[in-house]
Amino acid sequence: MGKRGKKNGKRNSILVALLLVFFAAGIGGQSGKNDQQEPVGSQQSVFFEVSEGETQEASAEISTVMPTESAVEAEQAASDEEESLTASETAVQEPALQTLSVEEIPAYTGEPAIEINGNVPNFTDKEYTTEAFEKYSPLDELGRCGTAYACVGEEIMPTEERGAIGMVKPSGWHTVKYDFVDGKYLFNRCHLIAYQLSGENSNTENLITGTRYLNVEGMLPYENQVADYVHDTGKHVLYRVTPLFEGDNLVASGVEIEAASVEDQGKSLSFHVYCYNVQPGVEIDYATGESKLSDDSALNGDNTAEKNSNASGSDDSSKTQAADLQKEEDSSANSTAKTAAVVAMNSSEEDDSSENAEVQDYVLNKNTKKFHYPWCSSADDIKKKNRKDFTGTRDEVIAQGYVPCKRCNP
Numbered sequence: 001m002g003k004r005g006k007k008n009g010k011r012n013s014i015l016v017a018l019l020l021v022f023f024a025a026g027i028g029g030q031s032g033k034n035d036q037q038e039p040v041g042s043q044q045s046v047f048f049e050v051s052e053g054e055t056q057e058a059s060a061e062i063s064t065v066m067p068t069e070s071a072v073e074a075e076q077a078a079s080d081e082e083e084s085l086t087a088s089e090t091a092v093q094e095p096a097l098q099t100l101s102v103e104e105i106p107a108y109t110g111e112p113a114i115e116i117n118g119n120v121p122n123f124t125d126k127e128y129t130t131e132a133f134e135k136y137s138p139l140d141e142l143g144r145c146g147t148a149y150a151c152v153g154e155e156i157m158p159t160e161e162r163g164a165i166g167m168v169k170p171s172g173w174h175t176v177k178y179d180f181v182d183g184k185y186l187f188n189r190c191h192l193i194a195y196q197l198s199g200e201n202s203n204t205e206n207l208i209t210g211t212r213y214l215n216v217e218g219m220l221p222y223e224n225q226v227a228d229y230v231h232d233t234g235k236h237v238l239y240r241v242t243p244l245f246e247g248d249n250l251v252a253s254g255v256e257i258e259a260a261s262v263e264d265q266g267k268s269l270s271f272h273v274y275c276y277n278v279q280p281g282v283e284i285d286y287a288t289g290e291s292k293l294s295d296d297s298a299l300n301g302d303n304t305a306e307k308n309s310n311a312s313g314s315d316d317s318s319k320t321q322a323a324d325l326q327k328e329e330d331s332s333a334n335s336t337a338k339t340a341a342v343v344a345m346n347s348s349e350e351d352d353s354s355e356n357a358e359v360q361d362y363v364l365n366k367n368t369k370k371f372h373y374p375w376c377s378s379a380d381d382i383k384k385k386n387r388k389d390f391t392g393t394r395d396e397v398i399a400q401g402y403v404p405c406k407r408c409n410p
């Protein structure tokens, strides 16, 4: 705990304190009478022990079972406890579980991603390694992806031109277009670990059926954070992506992403988020991947629900920006959904090849007609008047007449 970011640590401590109170209330009579006047802080240590899988006595002093930094935070959390308890939205955050289930995730309320577990990833100290690796889970009996896990470093980032992925059909795949969806296609073949991070392109164990919204609004900002950090520092990031399926559904409800910079154990970069596999304006049957326009009432109903599940402690500006983006997208979806023609397509080869790439941020040079990843040093050299930032698929860039840079091989 002590090595994680302070802010996260404190948030987590508050969360843990809350949980502990519920936990303690639940077991009621089991706790001895002596415990009555003990500070909450010592009860917290119980929870830490439970969550870390240790077995020390419940009465152990905090300072003996926690690193100093955490102990201080725990005391702060204890003193904040009264207020925290009355702020009911705090309780929506998730406990420090190793695996999440869809049932634990708050309903989508208009933000493409939410922090979970106080934004603290579940990596244990011994997982931190500077040796880059990638691990993918075998598909399950329904053909679904599992957790993808990597230590991202420049040594595994892409060096070759990417190939086509149009032949991969992830579980629940449907080729379907909606006029109001950016890029038209509802579903992208969505990399769990982005191509820009792993160089893994057509690996079936790394591709799920994900909405354009999940790909661009949900996952991409986090992928870019990781890519930028690794390219800027030459260091490593532990990065784990887990698609969450409800029951036997073929389409994931969303994707859990955990990341932490390795060399400083999360001080520079650390997050734990859940990205919703939704598309505003579209109703998806997650069991099969079928979809239809959502009727306006349902759309409006969802958005006006005052859930504010993320109000607790979300103080970063990127989230605010994401929320603003979402508002724009919602309003455009609302206005166009009424008249949008749904074009359900048979998955012909033509359609597949026109969407066989992942959505990325690119930098275009209008003068040389070359395009780059944003981190490419050549991209930095482009004159302002020639530079165009573009988010979309590689095919879309090429369709505009651009050729990939030889240095960054986008």
Ligand SMILES: [Zn+2]
Binding pocket: 371, 372, 373, 376, 377, 378, 379, 405, 406, 407, 408, 409
């Ligand atoms: Zn380049």
